[in-house]
Amino acid sequence: MASPATPEKGTGSIVSSSENKDGPVATEHETTLASFAHLDEKKILRKMDIRLIPMLALLYLLSFLDRGNIGNAKIEGLQEDLKMAPDQYNWCLTVFFFTYAAFEVPSNLLLKRLRPSIWLPTIMVAWGVVMTLMGLVKNYHGLLIARIFLGVTEAGLFPGVSYYLTMWYCRHEFQFRQALFFSAASVAGAFSGLLAYAIAKMDGIGGLEGWRWIFILEGIVTVVVAVLAFFILYDFPETASFLTEEERAFVVFRLKYQSATGKGNEGQVRVPEAEEFKWKYVWDAFKDWQIWVNIFVYWGIVCPLYGISLFLPTIIKSLGYSSSTAQLMTIPIYITASILAVISAWASDRVGKRSPFIIPLLGVMVVGFAMCISSSNPKVVYGGVFISACAIYPSFAGVVTWLANNLSGSYKRSVGMAIQIGVGNLGGAMASNFYRQKDAPRYLMGHGLELGFVGMGIIAGLVLLFSYSRINKSRDKRVADGELDMFTQAELSEQGDRAITWRYMY
Known part of the structure; x- marks a missing residue:
């Protein structure tokens, strides 16, 4: 029996391992890692990063x-101008997440069928x-309906982009790129406060309130x-015009064989991922x-x-600050969080572990x-929110x-x-009702509920960690x-992450 070669991290080749009556588990393929040895992998990754990440972010x-x-x-007068009760405002936040959650699975299935460069911009x-149109609503019901449709239309972006990145990057490269585009969310938080502060000054222009202009x-x-985006987004590595034909082949190859790795007396075995659509998956x-x-x-x-x-x-305004000051005080929180997200992701990819960069952060x-619960001092509460x-x-x-x-x-993976x-974003529907106006300025119920969910997350994270470790040892x-x-190789490919050659990352 041939002794298999060991592919480098993130790449692989189909190597001879063992045979049975149905054929070899893995047989030598004419394309191997050595075929691409002359290519500069880091240079190819930089090309991909430059073309993909800025637009996605x-x-x-x-x-x-x-x-x-x-x-x-809200703090610029939306609730008062639309004559909404506090509970009505919370419902406008909540309904967004119902439609947002409902349309994510079908959207991800459509993404691959219709191509990212068409579906995402659409x-x-x-x-x-x-x-x-949300800026033109006249009452509570108008805002409620607008938020429902905002959930429908936004549903496909985050899961779509997250899945899209897995079509380009290997397992050990993914979180850094995920963090680069997701850090845009924390930048958005800072940018939102700054924009709102500036746009609110347009109050009265065109006969419209400042919040409408936001x-x-x-x-x-x-x-x-x-x-x-219709003209800038790329679809898949196979058709990427910024890569040479050989670079495209290399990117596709490393993705196809990077996932399933079994270790034992036989060395390492690489099994190609199943790509064809089946309802079974x-x-x-x-x-x-x-x-x-994980949810x-x-x-x-x-x-x-x-x-x-x-x-x-x-929350910040309730500590005794003016609306404009509260908007500006959100900026350092989001900027710092954005920087830390990228640093944490880089370190996680570097060491090839995920749980050490999740469970301690929940702590x-x-x-x-x-801190937010234990004190009424505005500086302590602000510090607590900052740390969280x-x-x-x-x-x-x-x-x-x-x-x-x-x-x-x-x-x-897509589904x-x-x-x-x-389903996870139904947490947003719950969180939309945590901070009730009548609980200001301490918001003890809101902070307490957040603590409860964080505790639940820690327990679930530990369950995943120990389960993955146990399963990996059993498969070894x-x-x-x-x-x-x-x-056979085909059987292992179809089994995916349930195959004995698959090792969970934890």
Whole structure:
């Protein structure tokens, strides 16, 4: 039996390992890692980063800006002008997440069928139009309906872009790129406060209140950028015009064989991911235990995330600051969180681990929200919110990456990530009601509920960590015992992350 070669990190080749009556588990392929040895992998990655990440970051910045600017509009008079009760305002926040969650799975399936360069700009034009029209609503019901449709149109962007990145980058490269584009969300938070501060000065122009101009101008900008995105976004590595033919082949090769690695007496075995569409892969995603456990970790992060993004200006204003000062005081929080998200992601990719950069950060959130609960001193509360935000944004990029790294098969990953983000974002619906106006200025219930969800996230994260470790050890033993001989390469490929050659990243 041939002794298999060991591919380098992030790449692989189909290597001879063992045979059975149905054929070899893995046979020598004419294309191997050595075929691309003369290419500069780092240079290719830089080309991809330059062409992909800035545009994706801009798209997500506008998405997060458009869903969260209602918090800025609120302290500029939206609630009073539309004669809304506090509970009605909270409902306008909540309904967004119902439609947002419902449309994420179908959107991700459409993304691959319709091509990213068509689908993503199309939904972006749609939500830009909705956002612009939100500036013209006359009452509570108008705002409620606009938020419902904003959820429908924005649903596909975040899960779509997250999945899109997995079509270009390997497991150990993914979180850094995820953080680069997701950090746009924290920049959006800072940018939102700065923009709202400036736009609110337009109060009275055209007979419209300042908060209306926040929606109108940001919606128009979204539509303009969406039109540009039709011409700037690339689809898949196979068709990327900025790569040479050989570079395209290399990127496709390393993605196809980078995922499943079994270690044992036989060395390492690389199995290609299943690429063809089968409804089986969709149902496999819905039945996968790890997705549902991961959602509890996701809730432990996303509830504080939306609590911060939707209510931060209100929380700061309730500490005794003016509206304009509250808007400006959000900026250093978001900028710092953005920087820390990128640093944490770089370190996580560097060491090839996810849980050490998620679970401890959940512990930091506990400290931050505990500070908010334990004191009425404005400086302490502001410090607590600051600390929490600086843990939320790095851990959010990590939890999305953690699941993506542990799902094998293109379509299963697509659906699994959409389930995680879709169901997970129902946490936003819950968080929309945590900070009630009648609880100002302490907001003890809101901070307390955030603490509860963070605690739940820590427990779920530990369950994932120990489960992944146990399963990996069990599969190592099965491979060492020769069980690999029982499977063909095609069977292992179809099994995806349930194959004994797959190792979970934790």
